[in-house]
Amino acid sequence: MADPNTPKEKDTVTGVETTGHEWDGLKELNNPAPRWWLWVFFLCCIWAVGYWLVYPAWPTLNGNTQGSKHWTQYKKLADEQSEITARRGVYIEKIKTASLQDIQSDPELYAFAIAGGKTMFKENCAACHGTGAEGRPGYPNLNDDDWLWGGDLDAIYTTIKHGIRSTHAETRDSAMPAFGKDGILKAAEISSVADYVLSLSTHQGGTEEGATLFATNCASCHGNDGKGGRDFGAPNLADAIWLYGGDKASIVRQVNSPRHGVMPTWEARLPDTTIKQLAIYVHSLGGGEAAPAIMPAAAPTQPSAKEPAGR
Amino acid sequence: MPEQPIQLFAKQRTIYPRRVWGKYRKLKWVAMVVLLGIYYLTPWIRWDRGEYMPSQAILIDMPHRRAYFFGIEIWPQEVYYITGILILAAVGLFFVTSLLGRVWCGYACPQTVWTDLFIWVERIVQGDRNARKKLDESPWNFEKIRKKTLTHLIWLLIGLCTGGAWVFYFNDAPTLMDQILHADVPWSVGGWILGLTFSTYVMAGFAREQVCTYMCPYARFQSAMFDKDTLVISYDERRGEPRGKHKAGTGWENRGHCIDCDSCVVVCPMGIDIRNGLQMECIACGLCVDACNNVMDKIGLPHGLIRYDTAEAHDKGIASTFRFFRPRTFWYIGIMSAVGSLMLYSLLTRSPLEITVLHDRNPIFVTLSDGDIRNGYNISLINKDHTDRQYKLEIKGIDTRNIRVQASQDLSPDALNVFADSVGHFRVFLTAPKQAEARKHIEFIVTDTQNNIRESDSSIFVSERE
Numbered sequence: 001m002a003d004p005n006t007p008k009e010k011d012t013v014t015g016v017e018t019t020g021h022e023w024d025g026l027k028e029l030n031n032p033a034p035r036w037w038l039w040v041f042f043l044c045c046i047w048a049v050g051y052w053l054v055y056p057a058w059p060t061l062n063g064n065t066q067g068s069k070h071w072t073q074y075k076k077l078a079d080e081q082s083e084i085t086a087r088r089g090v091y092i093e094k095i096k097t098a099s100l101q102d103i104q105s106d107p108e109l110y111a112f113a114i115a116g117g118k119t120m121f122k123e124n125c126a127a128c129h130g131t132g133a134e135g136r137p138g139y140p141n142l143n144d145d146d147w148l149w150g151g152d153l154d155a156i157y158t159t160i161k162h163g164i165r166s167t168h169a170e171t172r173d174s175a176m177p178a179f180g181k182d183g184i185l186k187a188a189e190i191s192s193v194a195d196y197v198l199s200l201s202t203h204q205g206g207t208e209e210g211a212t213l214f215a216t217n218c219a220s221c222h223g224n225d226g227k228g229g230r231d232f233g234a235p236n237l238a239d240a241i242w243l244y245g246g247d248k249a250s251i252v253r254q255v256n257s258p259r260h261g262v263m264p265t266w267e268a269r270l271p272d273t274t275i276k277q278l279a280i281y282v283h284s285l286g287g288g289e290a291a292p293a294i295m296p297a298a299a300p301t302q303p304s305a306k307e308p309a310g311r
Numbered sequence: 312m313p314e315q316p317i318q319l320f321a322k323q324r325t326i327y328p329r330r331v332w333g334k335y336r337k338l339k340w341v342a343m344v345v346l347l348g349i350y351y352l353t354p355w356i357r358w359d360r361g362e363y364m365p366s367q368a369i370l371i372d373m374p375h376r377r378a379y380f381f382g383i384e385i386w387p388q389e390v391y392y393i394t395g396i397l398i399l400a401a402v403g404l405f406f407v408t409s410l411l412g413r414v415w416c417g418y419a420c421p422q423t424v425w426t427d428l429f430i431w432v433e434r435i436v437q438g439d440r441n442a443r444k445k446l447d448e449s450p451w452n453f454e455k456i457r458k459k460t461l462t463h464l465i466w467l468l469i470g471l472c473t474g475g476a477w478v479f480y481f482n483d484a485p486t487l488m489d490q491i492l493h494a495d496v497p498w499s500v501g502g503w504i505l506g507l508t509f510s511t512y513v514m515a516g517f518a519r520e521q522v523c524t525y526m527c528p529y530a531r532f533q534s535a536m537f538d539k540d541t542l543v544i545s546y547d548e549r550r551g552e553p554r555g556k557h558k559a560g561t562g563w564e565n566r567g568h569c570i571d572c573d574s575c576v577v578v579c580p581m582g583i584d585i586r587n588g589l590q591m592e593c594i595a596c597g598l599c600v601d602a603c604n605n606v607m608d609k610i611g612l613p614h615g616l617i618r619y620d621t622a623e624a625h626d627k628g629i630a631s632t633f634r635f636f637r638p639r640t641f642w643y644i645g646i647m648s649a650v651g652s653l654m655l656y657s658l659l660t661r662s663p664l665e666i667t668v669l670h671d672r673n674p675i676f677v678t679l680s681d682g683d684i685r686n687g688y689n690i691s692l693i694n695k696d697h698t699d700r701q702y703k704l705e706i707k708g709i710d711t712r713n714i715r716v717q718a719s720q721d722l723s724p725d726a727l728n729v730f731a732d733s734v735g736h737f738r739v740f741l742t743a744p745k746q747a748e749a750r751k752h753i754e755f756i757v758t759d760t761q762n763n764i765r766e767s768d769s770s771i772f773v774s775e776r777e
Contacts, residue, residue: 104719105720107719110719132672132673133674134673134674141674143677143687145679236680239682240678240679240681240682241679284717286677286687286717286740287677
């Protein structure tokens with residue numbers, strides 16, 4: 001500690017007083033702070049006072065000072081969000097009254113529905129169906145052309161709204177009997193029918209016995225040709241797509257003690273406009289089917305994909 | 312203990328350049344008028360591009376992501392032209408430096424031009440060197456306050472015009488002018504005007520030669536481009552020394568031609584004495600040459616005691632040896648022509664149509680019920696024409712069972728419409744039997760049938776997980 005009574009030491013080279021602090025023989029010169037630096041410092045002090053007045057700043061016993069503008073980040077966020085909601089609202093209003101087909105034929109509304117549907121899909125559907133709607137065993141791939149309950153816009157919309165085997169009163173429902181577990185068929189018969197089911201798509205193997213067993217036990221739902229039926233959501237057994245696996249062991253397991261997928265009803269959880277957007281999005285993934293009644297005869301005239309220069 | 316303490320920092324010295332006449336001064340005025348004229352007037356040049364298109368010859372349209380340069384339009388993916396221009400500018404600067412020294416600094420650099428303008432204002436309002444010096448030393452009185460205020464107001468006005476002109480390059484000039492006059496401008500415009508007003512005011516009004524000496528990187532490395540054949544401003548020591556005051560009527564025997572009148576020093580905007588040799592601060596503006604030549608005229612001696620000359624000439628004491636063609640010259644010209652012709656080539660062969668194909672990653676492929684494989688793609692067709700166009704899409708490299716193009720509805724791949732000057736986005740689904748290769752390379756070819764322009768982009772068809 002420097003004694004305040006002794007005169008300050010002067011540096012011999014520069015003639016400037018030292019502060020009296022010494023580190024390893026180096027002494028700090030007591031130069032004044034640069035004037036520009038001081039001015040910046042003073043300006044900042046003045047600025048700070050103005051800042052306290054304009055913005056929320058000091059904590060008080062009940063909250064904090066509000067500032068002359070009553071500006072908060074929360075309010076800014078809320079303003080910005082309400083602006084987005086308002087901008088979105090224009091489209092949402094249109095979607096509310098438009099039919100799915102109307103939305104599809106209006107390029108601007110369609111683009112909005114796809115963008116919204118894509119986001120809502122990732123939020124609500126991706127957990128089971130995957131982020132790209134690619135599905136996985138037990139959960140249908142929504143990109144392909146195989147639909148258990150129908151793949152046109154209205155069918156997809158109904159499935160999302162009411163669900164499959166859900167709690168909704170109008171849910172789509174069906175169940176396959178547990179042929180093995182409930183003793184309807186013997187193990188050998190199940191093996192035989194599984195061979196026949198495999199032969200529907202591979203066109204090899206399969207026995208007379210299997211065919212007979214299939215006709216008596218399975219054809220009522222899956223059809224005589226095994227091509228399934230959308231009334232019961234019965235899968236097409238003659239194609240290349242398998243929900244629970246397409247090898248013999250998987251088929252045996254499914255005949256023995258079938259599993260049934262459950263899709264929740266979204267009616268209560270999502271607004272109708274969102275369900276519409278989801279239906280449009282899922283339909284756009286590549287497997288969407290045209291509505292049976294209004295099949296266009298020729299390629300439709302061009303509504304071009306336009307990106308306005310002003311975007 | 313030394314009497315005089317060592318100064319660790321140089322204090323800023325105010326420089327009062329004296330007015331000077333001569334050919335380099337004239338050249339500086341011409342350069343200033345021409346350069347400022349280009350800067351202020353360019354945004355007002357019109358260029359008709361048709362309906363709905365900006366009619367400004369040079370425009371950088373940020374919100375619409377386009378830059379217009381007369382007949383040339385730059386889209387965001389073509390910003391490499393800016394790289395080209397920057398390379399040309401840099402090499403051009405090296406080229407000029409190697410030939411003529413720091414002439415960019417002396418005549419064309421914005422810092423010099425605006426500083427020169429500000430000094431001119433200073434002289435008009437406060438008088439020449441001595442009057443300004445006296446005014447600064449005099450106590451504050453009405454006259455001083457009036458002159459100083461007027462100077463700063465004019466400086467700020469010039470700054471305002473500088474910032475004001477800048478924003479016209481980014482907006483339609485007449486429209487924006489109208490908005491500015493009505494004080495109805497977006498924050499971005501106001502911010503740029505204010506920012507450039509302030510920076511012009513500070514840089515040309517206060518920082519001045521400090522910018523060249525301490526802030527500018529070019530000042531630090533320009534000597535690397537100098538050689539013995541570079542023209543630099545220099546004092547002819549052989550002729551000038553020994554210097555000394557001269558009495559009229561006396562002869563010039565046994566003494567140099569420099570009469571030590573300090574004319575070259577007082578006119579220098581950088582505040583240096585050129586007689587001390589080549590200095591980092593010298594911006595090669597030639598004002599000292601003018602000043603010295605004027606003195607030589609008065610005392611009846613030939614011009615050129617201070618002049619643009621090469622180091623070679625000075626070292627050997629011979630007449631000017633300036634050579635334009637040196638190995639360096641060819642190197643720089645070579646680089647500039649290479650970059651220039653590359654840019655010109657890409658500009659001339661630039662297609663008004665572009666296609667970009669992006670293969671879906673999630674899922675990378677889809678197995679359909681009949682066992683076929685389908686891949687999805689997002690394609691963008693960029694129509695740079697100012698008219699709506701119809702394109703035809705073909706796929707090469709794979710036998711597809713089905714090409715489906717989807718926008719809001721299914722479209723025929725033979726007729727994809729994209730509006731003028733915009734980008735069309737389409738989903739394309741290709742369906743093909745499972746391929747022998749897990750990943751097959753294919754090509755998307757798009758044709759503008761009316762103009763017979765073809766462009767392509769390559770992509771892949773994936774049919775199994777690798």
